Each structure stands twice: as structure tokens, then as C-alpha cells.
Amino acid sequence: MSLTDGAIARIRELIRSGALPPGSKLPPEPQLAAELGLSRNLMREAVKALVVARVLDIRRGDGTYVTSLEPGLLLEGLSAAVEMLRGETLLEVSEVRRLLEPVATALAATRITDADLHELRQHLKAMRDCRDDPQLLTEHDAAFHRTVTLATGNATLVSVLEGISSRTLRGRVWRGLVDEHTADRTIAEHEAIYAALADRNSPLAQATALVHVSTTEDWLRAHLRPDDPSAAQLG
Structure with a gap:
């Protein structure tokens, strides 16, 4: 597993466990990166991948949110x-x-x-x-x-x-x-x-x-x- 894949897996686990439920806002990037033991670059790459997968949604000027996680999405x-x-x-x-x-x-x-x-x-x-x-x-x-x-x-x-x-x-x-x-x-x-x-x-x-x-x-x-x-x- 690449470092980026590992970072993606860490964030997915937070979502699967309910720590980040659908519609919730992710902590600020530096805070989440520190909590997961990841570099900020790896965090950004993981977030980008999860945005493409419709798991996360970046709202400019507001932050990053977990999507509804509905099947259609x-x-x-x-x-x-x-x-x-x-x-x-x-x-x-x-x-x-x-x-x-x-x-x-x-x-x-x-x-x-x-x-x-x-x-x-x-x-x-x-x-x-x-x-x-x-x-x-x-x-x-x-x-x-x-x-x-x-x-x-x-x-x-x-x-x-x-x-x-x-x-x-x-x-x-x-x-x-x-x-x-x-x-x-x-x-x-x-x-x-x-x-x-x-x-x-x-x-x-x-x-x-x-x-x-x-x-x-x-x-x-x-x-x-x-x-x-x-x-x-x-x-």
C-alpha cells in the first residue's frame, strides 16, 4: 500500500467508525494530519482522492465535509x-x-x-x-x-x-x-x-x-x- 493509500484508508476508517458521520465537517487540515500522524502533503492527496470518490466535499471558504454517502453519489x-x-x-x-x-x-x-x-x-x-x-x-x-x-x-x-x-x-x-x-x-x-x-x-x-x-x-x-x-x- 502506498503512503497516499494508507492516508486514504485512515480517513475512511474515521468515516466507517462513525467518528466522521455523513454531513460532518473535517477538523482543520493541520489538526487532522497531526491526529492521524500524516504529513500535510499526504493529507491533501488523500482528501483530493476522496473528493473524486464523492466521499468528501470541499466547500470553498468553509471547509471539507463528509458527503451524504448515499448510493447514488x-x-x-x-x-x-x-x-x-x-x-x-x-x-x-x-x-x-x-x-x-x-x-x-x-x-x-x-x-x-x-x-x-x-x-x-x-x-x-x-x-x-x-x-x-x-x-x-x-x-x-x-x-x-x-x-x-x-x-x-x-x-x-x-x-x-x-x-x-x-x-x-x-x-x-x-x-x-x-x-x-x-x-x-x-x-x-x-x-x-x-x-x-x-x-x-x-x-x-x-x-x-x-x-x-x-x-x-x-x-x-x-x-x-x-x-x-x-x-x-x-x-
């Missing part, structure tokens, strides 16, 4: 990290989505509200109206799934799925551009998911979501090859 960088993945890792991301999204949809079926269902109907209508526009169709596709995930009431699950779904978004647009039957199939699969959610049928919601996500993954496996120049569109 701490996991915000997941999407950017996943975007850096290359090659066949796109298929690995699709596998993760297949493992998580159907379960999330099953959970949503037990918690979904009438307002959520109304929003899903709006996205379904938009998908039907823009079936000839793969980009717009995929945007409403993603919004549909975000609404479903939000209905779980699990902020961590929302953040994780948002982070990995962004990496598969371009793959889904690409599929829409090269496969003329994608739009009708995609809309039909979303209608099936909606029907299961509207019935509050958790097992059926999970099954319909699994069919939908697996269809996309199977298509990618059939068309994405390491030496395929088209794969560059997804990287």
Missing part, C-alpha cells in the same frame, strides 16, 4: 468505470445485467405504485410512436427500465443497474440499426413486462424480464466478435 462513478471496459467485457456486463435486472423486476412487482405504472404506460406509448427511430426507442427503453428499478425502492440497486446499463445502451442502439425486427420484438417484450407488473405478479415479472434481457444478450453473443470492426461502435 458514491456509485456515480460506476458508469464511467464500466464505460472504460473493452472487447468482450461488453458480454460480461450483459451477463451482470441478466443476473440483476430480472430479480429487480420481480421485486418491483411487489412494490410498484399506480403512478409508476402510469409512467411505464407513457414510455410504452412513446416506444410505439418512435419504433422507426432506434436511438429514441432505446432511450425510452432505458427510461422504462429505470422506472421499474426505481419502483423497488432500493437506491443501491438503482445505482448499480444504472451504472451497468449505460454500457449496454449503445449495443442496443446498434442492434436496432442492423436488425429490422428489433423494434417490434422489443416493444412486445416490454408490454409483457408491464402486464406482469400491473398484475403484481412477481414470478411472471421476473420471467418476462429475463426473456427480454436474454434476447439482447443472445443477439450480442451472435454478432459481437473480438475481430469485428463493428464492435468499435460499442467501445
Whole structure:
């Protein structure tokens, strides 16, 4: 472990232990550095790293604070990290989505509200109206799934799925551009998911979501090859 990593670990431990709870202000830099036995330079480097990680927030003229530590904030960088993945890792991301999204949809079926269902109907209508526009169709596709995930009431699950779904978004647009039957199939699969959610049928919601996500993954496996120049569109 480098000296900077060690300094980061010391500050993280203060936060994990509750000595510096969410929203609290850090002691002045010289005081905290002395308490942790760190040089001021190491302290600054550690603070900078934790600011990038959304653990700390520097308020100019006021001081440094621990953030809310909410999942949406701490996991915000997941999407950017996943975007850096290359090659066949796109298929690995699709596998993760297949493992998580159907379960999330099953959970949503037990918690979904009438307002959520109304929003899903709006996205379904938009998908039907823009079936000839793969980009717009995929945007409403993603919004549909975000609404479903939000209905779980699990902020961590929302953040994780948002982070990995962004990496598969371009793959889904690409599929829409090269496969003329994608739009009708995609809309039909979303209608099936909606029907299961509207019935509050958790097992059926999970099954319909699994069919939908697996269809996309199977298509990618059939068309994405390491030496395929088209794969560059997804990287």
C-alpha cells in the first residue's frame, strides 16, 4: 500500500467508525494530519482522492465535509468505470445485467405504485410512436427500465443497474440499426413486462424480464466478435 493509500484508508476508517458521520465537517487540515500522524502533503492527496470518490466535499471558504454517502453519489462513478471496459467485457456486463435486472423486476412487482405504472404506460406509448427511430426507442427503453428499478425502492440497486446499463445502451442502439425486427420484438417484450407488473405478479415479472434481457444478450453473443470492426461502435 502506498503512503497516499494508507492516508486514504485512515480517513475512511474515521468515516466507517462513525467518528466522521455523513454531513460532518473535517477538523482543520493541520489538526487532522497531526491526529492521524500524516504529513500535510499526504493529507491533501488523500482528501483530493476522496473528493473524486464523492466521499468528501470541499466547500470553498468553509471547509471539507463528509458527503451524504448515499448510493447514488458514491456509485456515480460506476458508469464511467464500466464505460472504460473493452472487447468482450461488453458480454460480461450483459451477463451482470441478466443476473440483476430480472430479480429487480420481480421485486418491483411487489412494490410498484399506480403512478409508476402510469409512467411505464407513457414510455410504452412513446416506444410505439418512435419504433422507426432506434436511438429514441432505446432511450425510452432505458427510461422504462429505470422506472421499474426505481419502483423497488432500493437506491443501491438503482445505482448499480444504472451504472451497468449505460454500457449496454449503445449495443442496443446498434442492434436496432442492423436488425429490422428489433423494434417490434422489443416493444412486445416490454408490454409483457408491464402486464406482469400491473398484475403484481412477481414470478411472471421476473420471467418476462429475463426473456427480454436474454434476447439482447443472445443477439450480442451472435454478432459481437473480438475481430469485428463493428464492435468499435460499442467501445
